[in-house]
Amino acid sequence: MNRSLRLAVLGAGGRGADAYGRWVRAHPDRARVVGVADPVPARLDALAGTTAARYPDWRDLVADLAHLRPDAVLIALPDALHVPAAAAVADAGLPMLLEKPAAPTLTGLTDLAGVVRRTGARVAVGHVLRFAPFWRAVRAVVAAGSLGDLATIEVRENIGFWHFAHSFVRGNWRNAAESSPMVLAKTCHDLDLIRWLAGAAPRTVSSTGSLLHFRAENAPAGAPGRCTDGCPAATSCPFYAPRYYVDALRDVTGHPVTMLGSDLSPAGRLAALRRGPYGRCVYRCDNDVADHQQTLLEFGTGLTATLTASAFTAENTRHLTITGTRGQLHGHMDSGEIRVDLFSPAGRLPESLPAGVEVVASGVAGPLGHATCMLVARADSVAADHRGHAGGDDALMDAFCRAVVDGTVGTGELSFATALDSHLMAFAAEESRTGAGVVDFSAWTETTVGSA
Numbered sequence: 533m534n535r536s537l538r539l540a541v542l543g544a545g546g547r548g549a550d551a552y553g554r555w556v557r558a559h560p561d562r563a564r565v566v567g568v569a570d571p572v573p574a575r576l577d578a579l580a581g582t583t584a585a586r587y588p589d590w591r592d593l594v595a596d597l598a599h600l601r602p603d604a605v606l607i608a609l610p611d612a613l614h615v616p617a618a619a620a621v622a623d624a625g626l627p628m629l630l631e632k633p634a635a636p637t638l639t640g641l642t643d644l645a646g647v648v649r650r651t652g653a654r655v656a657v658g659h660v661l662r663f664a665p666f667w668r669a670v671r672a673v674v675a676a677g678s679l680g681d682l683a684t685i686e687v688r689e690n691i692g693f694w695h696f697a698h699s700f701v702r703g704n705w706r707n708a709a710e711s712s713p714m715v716l717a718k719t720c721h722d723l724d725l726i727r728w729l730a731g732a733a734p735r736t737v738s739s740t741g742s743l744l745h746f747r748a749e750n751a752p753a754g755a756p757g758r759c760t761d762g763c764p765a766a767t768s769c770p771f772y773a774p775r776y777y778v779d780a781l782r783d784v785t786g787h788p789v790t791m792l793g794s795d796l797s798p799a800g801r802l803a804a805l806r807r808g809p810y811g812r813c814v815y816r817c818d819n820d821v822a823d824h825q826q827t828l829l830e831f832g833t834g835l836t837a838t839l840t841a842s843a844f845t846a847e848n849t850r851h852l853t854i855t856g857t858r859g860q861l862h863g864h865m866d867s868g869e870i871r872v873d874l875f876s877p878a879g880r881l882p883e884s885l886p887a888g889v890e891v892v893a894s895g896v897a898g899p900l901g902h903a904t905c906m907l908v909a910r911a912d913s914v915a916a917d918h919r920g921h922a923g924g925d926d927a928l929m930d931a932f933c934r935a936v937v938d939g940t941v942g943t944g945e946l947s948f949a950t951a952l953d954s955h956l957m958a959f960a961a962e963e964s965r966t967g968a969g970v971v972d973f974s975a976w977t978e979t980t981v982g983s984a
């Protein structure tokens with residue numbers, strides 16, 4: 533790789549500036565930002581520095597692409613802008629990294645699938661977890677056959693009660709009509725990982741769940757519309773906003789407190805809670821997305837997979853259990869620990885493990901003394917709340933920039949086709965949850981994107 537790529541960035545928020553921009557700043561030999569679009573001047577300044585061109589809207593940057601001459605475009609805009617922006621970049625013929633969800637609605641996804649088909653657009657979708665050492669190790673164990681034929685996959689997406697309140701009750705993803713269902717916004721990563729591990733799309737999808745708790749009837753007696761208006765439940769409510777944004781996050785100036793505004797002093801934060809969305813009582817918001825949901829997927833091989841997502845968890849991480857005819861795997865994404873039990877005396881781990889993954893212990897267990905191995909996946913990047921994605925953010929940028937140089941964006945794991953099933957699985961799950969029962973996935977897909 534002998535030159536630094538020219539990147540244009542649409543949206544200089546948490547993803548554009550913090551996740552991907554941070555990688556670019558750390559790798560000036562690999563890439564540099566030549567143009568940034570964002571309506572917030574401070575965000576423009578922070579990412580553009582003194583050299584990149586600035587635009588107040590993504591459309592302005594796209595209109596100037598001929599002059600800007602980027603090698604690729606990063607689309608890190610709010611969900612609702614993904615489809616028009618991706619279509620415009622497709623028309624310009626440039627490779628792009630499009631944040632997930634590729635589209636927040638089924639109609640938008642169908643439209644985008646049509647655009648990709650017509651233009652041959654080179655679209656990589658931000659499914660960062662596929663690139664994290666933890667998930668690459670899980671996939672390597674499965675692909676090597678160490679577990680035999682897969683019987684079950686259980687993924688638990690522990691959203692964290694504080695994080696759910698921030699994003700899915702008070703924040704951007706609280707209302708399905710304004711954004712998207714939780715099963716897409718939060719768990720399309722998990723569906724993508726299940727699809728990846730299964731090696732095929734599911735035969736059927738069924739899902740159940742509801743908005744159990746964050747409803748007006750569950751408000752404590754006398755609770756006002758805002759935590760800061762003298763809430764009588766301030767000391768007992770787990771969701772009392774000042775405890776999170778002012779006290780617990782006092783030393784944090786990035787995600788998620790940037791959502792409050794630009795004055796992040798204690799007084800500035802309190803003022804933002806008094807007037808902005810993040811100070812609202814969690815029982816008095818305009819939220820409607822499910823706060824717990826369980827999805828069951830059946831595959832043609834007989835494999836079944838379950839995905840459990842819940843707001844009411846003490847951790848904000850994923851747990852995974854896979855059972856197979858020759859072994860079992862347990863993983864915990866935050867710790868990076870993966871335990872593999874090999875039932876057969878001839879059982880083996882893959883000959884080589886992905887970078888950043890090592891075997892740290894081995895032993896025997898059970899009445900037959902079968903072999904066990906403990907692997908640890910170490911993420912290089914900072915694993916603060918929602919940053920880094922266990923090293924996936926950095927690894928995706930590394931892979932994307934390599935693919936831009938090699939001309940392979942739009943193929944393999946960096947393709948729209950690869951990401952499409954996970955989004956369709958999410959929409960099918962939501963249809964199932966809201967009344968459709970068991971969805972025949974391939975027939976349902978044919979009637980949706982099949983005609984795009």
Ligand SMILES: NC(=O)c1ccc[n+]([C@@H]2O[C@H](COP(=O)([O-])OP(=O)(O)OC[C@H]3O[C@@H](n4cnc5c(N)ncnc54)[C@H](O)[C@@H]3O)[C@@H](O)[C@H]2O)c1
Nearest residue numbers: 543544545546547569570571589590608609610611631658
């Ligand atoms: N891959 C992942 O795991 C992951 C994680 C979090 C968020 N996301 C997705 O990434 C996207 C961005 O999320 P975020 O957390 O960075 O949000 P954000 O709000 O921090 O950033 C979005 C930015 O877009 C800017 N913007 C809004 N309208 C614009 C316009 N017309 N033109 C140019 N810029 C405009 C906003 O000012 C903001 O700075 C979302 O689609 C989100 O769902 C993906």
